[in-house]
Amino acid sequence: MKNLRPLLLGAIIGALLTYFFCPRQAVEAEDLSSSMQQKAIVKPEGVITVEQAKALNDNWTKFRKPVLDSVTERRVKKEDYRWAWWSLEDIENYIAYIRSETPQGETFTGLRVYLGVYDENSTNGKNGMTTMFIVPTGGSNVNKGSLFNMTVQGNGDRNDPPLNNSGGSGDGYPQ
Structure with missing residues (x-):
């Protein structure tokens, strides 16, 4: 019985250390949507x-x-073209798609908009015209074992498929 106490104490300490220092799975989609509904609406910077x-x-x-x-x-x-437009549904679907494609250990931190020009071989009738496309940003999560949870996140372009095919026009400010 005396030899069993250190073994039992070691198992408990090991379980606690494993719980606190091992990475956890991402929040399930249902939990995420319910937490988003409860989250207060904050006016973004910018x-x-x-x-x-x-x-x-x-x-x-x-x-x-x-x-x-x-x-x-x-x-x-x-x-x-002077501007680009995507429907709210397209943007929401794209964000959900990128979140679902984000592997464990990586982050999805935002969206970056780039300007582009269709080349002369373009088959969509927009040869030589300006376009805009959206690229997800993020990076790797680097967790280091310590008493404090410290995460280093990148904010570079991710290697996921960008979103293009926006509606656009040569007219001025969209009304």
């Missing part, structure tokens, strides 16, 4: 007024449009 957005658009029109239009007019003989 939200600007409609007037500020229109001023930024006017500045783009004043300083960039003449130069870009001259190039586009020479190449494709029409006015280039």
